[in-house]
Every structure is written in C-alpha cells, then in structure tokens.
Amino acid sequence: MKLQYLALSAAGVVVLGLTAGAAISLPKFEPDPTWPKHLPNHWLLGQVSGVDVDQHDHIWVIHRPRTTDEHDNYLRDKTADCCAPAPPVLEFDQAGNLLQSWGGAGQGYEWPDIEHGVYVDHKDNVWLAGNGDKDTNILKFTKSGKFLLQIGTHGKTGGSNDTANVNKAAGIAVYAPTNEVFIADGYGNRRVIVFDADTGAYKRHWARTATSRTTRLRSLAFTRALVRRNSIRCTGWLFQTTASCTSAIA
Numbered sequence: 001m002k003l004q005y006l007a008l009s010a011a012g013v014v015v016l017g018l019t020a021g022a023a024i025s026l027p028k029f030e031p032d033p034t035w036p037k038h039l040p041n042h043w044l045l046g047q048v049s050g051v052d053v054d055q056h057d058h059i060w061v062i063h064r065p066r067t068t069d070e071h072d073n074y075l076r077d078k079t080a081d082c083c084a085p086a087p088p089v090l091e092f093d094q095a096g097n098l099l100q101s102w103g104g105a106g107q108g109y110e111w112p113d114i115e116h117g118v119y120v121d122h123k124d125n126v127w128l129a130g131n132g133d134k135d136t137n138i139l140k141f142t143k144s145g146k147f148l149l150q151i152g153t154h155g156k157t158g159g160s161n162d163t164a165n166v167n168k169a170a171g172i173a174v175y176a177p178t179n180e181v182f183i184a185d186g187y188g189n190r191r192v193i194v195f196d197a198d199t200g201a202y203k204r205h206w207a208r209t210a211t212s213r214t215t216r217l218r219s220l221a222f223t224r225a226l227v228r229r230n231s232i233r234c235t236g237w238l239f240q241t242t243a244s245c246t247s248a249i250a
Contacts, residue, residue: 036096043086044072050128054120054143058099059092062118062128065104088115089126089145102145103128109139109147110154121174121181121197131168131187138166138183140197151181151200160189163202 039045046067052060065085074080088103105111112130119127124143129135137152152165159167167188174181174197181197191207 034096036092036098039086039098041086042075042082042084044068044083045086049114049116050118052118052120054124055122056124057094059094060118060120060126061090061092062088062103062115063090064088064115089118089128089141091143100144102141106147109150110137111139112137112154117169117171119172119174122176125174125197127172127174127181129166129169129172129183131170133168135169136165136167136188138169138172138181149198149200151195157188160185160191160207161205162189163193163205166193 045061046064048061048063050060050062054060063086065088068085072083073085075082076084087101090101091099093099103111103115112128112135113132114130114135115128116131116135117127117129120143121127125148126141126143126145128139128141130137134155136157137150137154139147140149140151141147157165157167166183166185168186169183170186171184172181179197180203181195183193183195185191185193185205189207191205193205194203195201196203
C-alpha cells in the first residue's frame with residue numbers, strides 16, 4: 001500500500017488515506033525530554049494548549065498559567081524561592097532557547113479565561129484564542145506582544161450565525177493573498193468564519209448544515225501546501241468519527 005495522506009491532531013490520527021502501490025516506511029518520532037531548555041526566573045508551564053512554527057522556524061507556545069498547582073506557585077505567592085508560572089505566550093528557537101515571553105490581561109483588550117490556540121501569520125503577527133465559556137473573542141498582537149486587534153466581545157455570542165463574535169474558537173489561520181483570517185469556530189459554534197485580518201471586518205462564514213448541531217469543528221488545517229492550492233480543510237470529531245470539508249477561497 002502507498003501512503004496518500006496522513007493528518008494528525010491532539011486527538012490522534014484523523015485521516016489516513018491509502019492507495020495501491022509499493023510499501024513505504026513511516027517516519028519515526030520520539031520525544032526530546034531536554035526541549036525546551038530550563039526557563040528563567042524559576043518559571044513553570046501549565047497546560048500547553050497551542051503550538052505554532054513561524055516563518056523563521058521559531059516555535060511559539062501558549063499555555064495556561066492558571067492551571068499550575070498551588071505548590072508550583074510559591075515564588076509567585078512570595079512564600080518560597082520557587083516557583084512561578086511563566087507568561088502565557090513564549091517564543092523559542094529550534095534549540096529550545098527562550099527568546100521572549102509575554103501575555104496576560106492588559107488595557108484595551110479582553111484576555112481569554114482559558115488560553116487555547118496560537119497562530120503566527122506571514123507578517124509575524126500573533127493570533128490567540130480561548131475556549132472558556134465566555135471566550136467569544138479573538139486577539140491579535142505583534143510578535144513582541146503589542147496589542148493590535150480584538151474581534152468579538154468577551155462573554156457575548158449570538159450562535160453560529162453571529163457575524164460579530166466567535167464562541168470558544170478552536171483554530172486560527174491567515175490566508176496571505178487575501179489578508180483574511182479563517183477561524184475554526186468549533187467548540188461553542190459549528191462553523192468556519194472569515195474576517196479581514198487588518199480591520200476585523202466580517203467577510204463570510206459557512207457550516208456543515210447537516211451536522212452543524214452535532215459535529216464540533218476542532219481544528220483548522222491550513223498549511224502552506226494547502227494555501228498554494230487555494231483550498232482550506234476543516235475536520236470535526238464526534239464519537240471518534242471524522243468529517244472534513246473543503247471550500248475554495250474566493
């Protein structure tokens with residue numbers, strides 16, 4: 001059998017396509033327990049909820065500082081010399097060196113209650129989402145953490161036809177030729193929604209109407225290979241089943 005395509009997610013293998021042909025060997029992977037290198041300031045990571053690689057091959061991580069245990073926060077609480085949660089957004093080089101970190105509540109924007117998902121676009125802007133019950137907005141920052149744009153209002157949602165807000169968005173991707181941000185609005189809503197990446201103006205949205213009440217859109221596979229073909233693929237999970245949709249970018 002010949003491997004045609006293989007899609008992976010945090011939930012495991014999503015799609016495996018095989019065609020007739022000669023047998024091939026699959027690549028083997030193993031974890032590197034030394035990556036990343038030790039963080040400064042006695043920092044620790046909570047639940048890591050998103051990873052992305054930018055055009056410079058730097059690795060961006062978003063984690064949930066509020067998920068660290070009580071005994072992990074002695075330095076923060078000034079009761080011991082160690083430890084404290086790291087800032088939620090971290091940038092690493094390939095060797096695992098921390099290049100910078102930032103994030104959290106600030107003026108002019110509404111930080112998510114539960115951090116979920118990070119995407120770095122072709123302009124090196126960093127997009128963030130959340131999947132808490134009131135996380136109905138998307139945030140855009142420069143790579144150094146300067147706030148640029150908020151789409152949606154925290155705690156406000158009008159369902160899958162709401163053109164102003166998202167609802168516990170699961171994935172983000174930016175299509176450079178049209179400067180549009182595609183959002184897998186799939187934990188609270190059941191759709192893909194598109195906005196202008198600079199202004200946040202609504203463009204369009206679509207959903208799998210036959211399964212919109214049952215299928216959760218959990219990720220947005222929007223790789224550079226797919227971009228070159230002017231297509232976008234979304235995948236949903238429910239009871240270990242998968243569904244995918246492909247739509248031309250217009």
